[in-house]
Amino acid sequence: MSVAHHVPAKNYVINFFVLMILMIATVVAARFDFGGANLPIALAIAITKTACIVLFFMNVRYGSPLVRVFAAGGFFWLCIMLAFTLSDYLLFTNVMGSPTTVAIP
Amino acid sequence: MSSNSVPEIGPSTPYFAGHFEDVDQKIESDILGMWLFLAQEIMFFGGLFTAYSVYRHAYPDIFQLGADQLNYLMGAGNTMFLLISSLTMAMTVYYTQHGQFRKQLLCFLATMIFGSLFLVVKYFEYKEKWDHGLVPGLNWDPHTVDFAAANLTSPPENLKLYFILYFTMTGLHALHMVIGIGIGIAIFINMLLWKKYGPNRYMAVEMFGFYWHFVDIVWVFLFPLIYLI
Numbered sequence: 001m002s003v004a005h006h007v008p009a010k011n012y013v014i015n016f017f018v019l020m021i022l023m024i025a026t027v028v029a030a031r032f033d034f035g036g037a038n039l040p041i042a043l044a045i046a047i048t049k050t051a052c053i054v055l056f057f058m059n060v061r062y063g064s065p066l067v068r069v070f071a072a073g074g075f076f077w078l079c080i081m082l083a084f085t086l087s088d089y090l091l092f093t094n095v096m097g098s099p100t101t102v103a104i105p
Numbered sequence: 106m107s108s109n110s111v112p113e114i115g116p117s118t119p120y121f122a123g124h125f126e127d128v129d130q131k132i133e134s135d136i137l138g139m140w141l142f143l144a145q146e147i148m149f150f151g152g153l154f155t156a157y158s159v160y161r162h163a164y165p166d167i168f169q170l171g172a173d174q175l176n177y178l179m180g181a182g183n184t185m186f187l188l189i190s191s192l193t194m195a196m197t198v199y200y201t202q203h204g205q206f207r208k209q210l211l212c213f214l215a216t217m218i219f220g221s222l223f224l225v226v227k228y229f230e231y232k233e234k235w236d237h238g239l240v241p242g243l244n245w246d247p248h249t250v251d252f253a254a255a256n257l258t259s260p261p262e263n264l265k266l267y268f269i270l271y272f273t274m275t276g277l278h279a280l281h282m283v284i285g286i287g288i289g290i291a292i293f294i295n296m297l298l299w300k301k302y303g304p305n306r307y308m309a310v311e312m313f314g315f316y317w318h319f320v321d322i323v324w325v326f327l328f329p330l331i332y333l334i
Contacts, residue, residue, distance in 0.1 A: 009199050016192040023184050027177065030333035042329035049325045057195045057318045067136050074144030078151040082158065089159045 007062065015056040022049050112204035114296075115303015135308045139315045150323050153274050157330065160270065164263055170255045171267030172332060174239060176230065180332035183226050184324060190219035191321045194314045201307040210296055213310075216317065217289050220282055227279050240272070241265040274327055281320045288313060 026045040034041060055061040060071045111117045121131035161168045193215040200209040238246030245265065252261045292313055295301040302310050 007199070009196065012192060012195040012199065015195075016188060019188050019191075020185070023181065023188065026329050026333065027181050030177070030329065038334050042334050046326050046329055050322050053191065053318050053322055053325070057191055058315055063136065064133060067133070067140065070137050070140035070144070074140065074147040077144065078147050081148070081151055082155055085155050086158060086162075089162055 007056075007059065011056060015052055019049055019052055022052075112303045112305065114201070114204055114206045114209065114300040115306045118305055120306040132308060135312055136315075139312045143315065143319050146319060150274075150277070153270070153277070154326065154330075157270050157274065160266055164259055164266065166255060166257050167259060167263045168267055170250065170252075170257070171264055171271065172334065174234075174237070174250060175271075175332050176233070177332045179226055179230055180328050183223050184328050186219045186223045186226070187321045187324050190216045190223070191318055193219065194317045198307065198311045198314050201302050201310045202304055204304045206300065209302075210293075213289070213293055213296060217286055217293065220286050220289070220317075224279060224282055224286075227275070234268070234272075239268050241269050271331055274331065278320065278323050278327060281323070285313075285317055285320055288316075 022045050026042055029041050029045070030038060054071060058071075060068055063071070119128040121128045125131040125134070193212045197209055197212040197216060200212060234240055235244055237249045238244055239250075247261075247264060250261075250264065257263075292302075292310065295309075
């Protein structure tokens, strides 16, 4: 029965400490200058934390296949939006106009 | 407790409305419906994150200068409060499923308290921005910002852009926290006065937990993007 996904309370506590360590890691990593690598490092840690929360706090790990598809769907749509928007703005740098001339009113 | 004794909290038999075949179908429907709601929340915040990415790419020095105006220790403390509240929320669901009344109440109360602490820190952050004149449209006089040292390649007024995004994104997140605490108080009253949620009826608590964890996830991305880099 899917109701009785009796996850031991210990799992939640372990997950919490993993999240805290990742939080400290992201703060420490941002104190150092890795050049262009700072953003990918911060995003990688954030995505790992999200995976921990979704899989273990929100129990998608123990959900039915349909639940997993629904959960993944939202993030997949977000990836579509980001990928297609940024493909424009990152490839065609003049879409925004030159940064030296455009001022916010 | 064994499954055939009457639990001290919640209904004595598994609860599901008449249009469901059984309790499993009810639970699956609840979870799927909640994920659909969260999917539109992802798109809602995703639009703002997309705008953030586009403008950050266009004005990298402005975003660097903006992040330097924030106190990252306050942001880290707030991250900690939210992670603790997520743990106590997960434990609330656990104790509801196991029918432990006192622990259920205490964990849920802790969730609400740590959520409120987050908002208290947020208040002091916003107040500091107001005192430094960093609120676009209402109080814009950035006298504490050292524009000369930043060697900007775009006009200094563009710092407004960073703070427009800062207030919109953290403000909407804080609004979600306020709504969460409001719904949480209603759930807490149901728990305390009528012992409404127990092993046979816990989906309302678990679905509230989904919302709470989701708001935590939004902050997990907001914190590094706005404060750290």
